[in-house]
Amino acid sequence: MMKLIAIETATENCSVALLSEGQISQKQAEEPRKHAELVLPYLDELLQRSGVQKKDIEGIVFGNGPGAFTGVRIAIGVVQGLALALDVPVLGVSxxxxxxxxxxxxxxxxxxxxxxxxxxxxxxxxxxxxxxxxxxxxxxxxxxxxxxxxxxxxxxxxxxxxxxxxxxxxxxxxxxxAEALPNAKNLLLMAHNDFNDQAMAVHEIEPNYVRHQVVRS
Structure with a gap:
């Protein structure tokens, strides 16, 4: 079974999930102004709890928008840093x-x-x-x-x-x-079966802004 991580920060929900040994664990919170400071600690907590090391991660799935400009950019930035460091493919999902x-x-x-x-x-x-x-x-x-x-x-x-x-x-x-929000667990449920067929190199990913004029939020 693949070991994948997922990051979703395009809305007020900051959500990170880990797929390991066929099981998905997730940590999330509705903290729209704290996404940047929460994402990596959430990931570290999930990895520690599951006994998985970063070097064992085989791919990353992330929410590429549409959503808040800042939230989408946070996901892109974190994914780029992790994917380059770990040399793994990535997959962006709406x-x-x-x-x-x-x-x-x-x-x-x-x-x-x-x-x-x-x-x-x-x-x-x-x-x-x-x-x-x-x-x-x-x-x-x-x-x-x-x-x-x-x-x-x-x-x-x-x-x-x-x-x-x-x-x-x-x-x-x-x-x-009206309370529904996206989360990282959904990303793993969608992507884990055919991740290798859909994933791409990190330099190929793009944000899904939908509008050309973005609003910084």
Whole structure:
């Protein structure tokens, strides 16, 4: 079994996870202003607890956005440093796809809308079809004004855009989890089976900002 680590800091949730011997351990906290100081200590704690040394890590999965500019940059910076030091491949995964994975793991099935606050009175969103066979992304990561967010044809919705813009919930006839956040465990659940087929060299990774004009948050 591969030994992989995962880092997700694109939202207020600072999350780090370790896959070792087929088991996933995770440490996380909603500390939006402390991501930079928490990520590496969280990783060290997981490694120590599992008896894994950094030199044993075979790859890194990380959330590449969309999300807060600062959070995405923290993940990119940490991953670049670790991957270069350990000489391992990396894999970036969409924050919105991460959240769909969390919904699927929780047993949610049907048409899913994921929408997160993008600041500047905009939202990041994507749509998915969740079935027993897995997750099919129907609409890739997008940026839109709240009023332009498509709200019809979905069974479920999730993401902090519905907390920032509560009027969206009132307009939508679907279940909604406005507290949902991405986490590092989801990254490992998604990537561990075909990591080697999808991973790339660290110099090839890019942030998934979606918008050209980023807002520093």
């Amino acid at each position: 924050t919105l796809r991460n959240m769909a994975q969390g919904a699927w793991q929780a047993g949610i099935r049907g048409e899913l809308l994921v929408a997160n606050d993008a600041r500047m009175n905009e939202v990041y969103w994507a749509s998915f079809e969740l079935s027993d066979a897995g997750i099919d992304q129907k609409q890739g990561d997008q940026l839109a004004a709240p009023d332009d967010l498509p709200l019809s044809g979905f069974d479920h919705a999730m993401g902090n855009a519905f907390k920032t813009f509560p009027e969206l919930i009132e307009k939508a006839s679907m279940t909604c989890d």
